[in-house]
Amino acid sequence: MSLPTPTTGAALRLFAAFLAHFHLSEFAFALRFNPQDVSTRSFLLSRPYAAAMTCGVIEFAASSALMPERKASLVRGTFYLGAFMCVFGEWLRKSAMCTAGAAFTHLIQTRRRATHVLVTEGAYAYARHPGYLGWFIWALGTQLVLGNVASVAAFAVVTWVYFKRRITYEERHLRNMFSEYDAYAKRVRTWIPGIK
Numbered sequence: 001m002s003l004p005t006p007t008t009g010a011a012l013r014l015f016a017a018f019l020a021h022f023h024l025s026e027f028a029f030a031l032r033f034n035p036q037d038v039s040t041r042s043f044l045l046s047r048p049y050a051a052a053m054t055c056g057v058i059e060f061a062a063s064s065a066l067m068p069e070r071k072a073s074l075v076r077g078t079f080y081l082g083a084f085m086c087v088f089g090e091w092l093r094k095s096a097m098c099t100a101g102a103a104f105t106h107l108i109q110t111r112r113r114a115t116h117v118l119v120t121e122g123a124y125a126y127a128r129h130p131g132y133l134g135w136f137i138w139a140l141g142t143q144l145v146l147g148n149v150a151s152v153a154a155f156a157v158v159t160w161v162y163f164k165r166r167i168t169y170e171e172r173h174l175r176n177m178f179s180e181y182d183a184y185a186k187r188v189r190t191w192i193p194g195i196k
Contacts, residue, residue, distance in 0.1 A: 003080060005076060006075055006076060006079035006080070007072070007075070008060075008064050008068075008071055008072055008075050008147075010079075011060075011079055011145050011146050011147060012060065012146070014079075014083060014145050015057075015060075015142055015145050015146050018086045018090075018138075018141075018142055018145065019053065019142070021090070022044075022090060022138065023043045023044060023045060024043075025090075025094065026042060026043060026044045026106075027042045027043050029094065029097045029098075029104075030042040030106060033100075033101050033102050033104060034102060034104075034105055037105060037106075037107070041106070042106060044106065052151075052154075052158065053142075055151060055154070056142065056143050056146060056148050056151040056155075057146075059146075059148045059151050060146040060147070060148055063147075063148075071147055074147030074148075074149065075146070075147035077147070078144040078145070078147050079144070079145055081141075081144055082140075082141045082142065082143070082144025082146070083141070083145055084141070085137050085138065085140060085144060086138050086141035086142060086145065087141075088141075089133075089134045089135065089136070089137030089138030089139075089141055090134065090138050091134070092123060092127075092130050092131075092133060092134030092137065093131045093134030093135055093138065094134075095122060095123045095130065095134075096122070096123045096124065096130035096131040097131060098122075099119055099122030099123055099124060100119045100124070101115075102115040103115060103116055103117050103119055104119075104131065108166070108170045108173065109173065109177075110173050111177075112177040112178075116177065118174070118177075118178040118180060118181060118184065120184055120188070124188070125188065126188065127188065127189070127190060127191045128167075128184070128185060128188050128189065128190045129163075129167055129170075129190055132166070132167065132190075133190065133191050133192055135159075136159050136160075136192055139155050139159055140152055140155055140156060140159075142155075143155055160192065160193070160194065160195075163192055163195060164194070164195055167190065167192075167195055171185065
């Protein structure tokens with residue numbers, strides 16, 4: 001038994017479903033673990049992010065209109081890999097959120113809170129910043145579902161730069177808050193290429 005051949009219509013519908021699930025579940029998890037911090041920002045919908053996803057949809061629409069056979073071929077070649085990446089990335093991120101519980105927040109903490117602990121079990125035993133890694137995989141997967149060549153490359157570069165800066169900044173604060181962070185960082189890698 002083989003998998004059905006994906007169409008551009010199916011790709012667009014699955015992309016929309018992945019986006020809706022991601023943002024609604026981010027809000028729900030924030031509400032569950034950090035209800036005192038929940039706001040509309042908990043949906044993780046920023047202008048730069050919305051612009052990036054809009055560019056992905058524009059690439060999809062333009063290439064579907066201008067080169068329908070080529071777009072259909074790209075979707076057939078990348079759809080299932082992209083869907084797997086979205087599911088795996090989402091699972092990894094939500095696993096990290098469940099493991100960290102109240103210690104997982106959408107904002108980088110610069111001071112240690114009463115509920116703040118260094119989490120080193122679950123997904124954190126295998127990857128530093130598994131929430132970031134999960135989002136990185138998920139974001140690239142969304143563009144593979146759509147068969148977007150340019151957006152996959154652009155998302156990879158922009159997301160990598162964003163996480164390089166964010167992880168560097170966050171780890172500086174984690175080292176100040178937790179004396180054991182250096183040992184943890186030496187033992188567990190990020191798995192994001194080029195980010196030690």
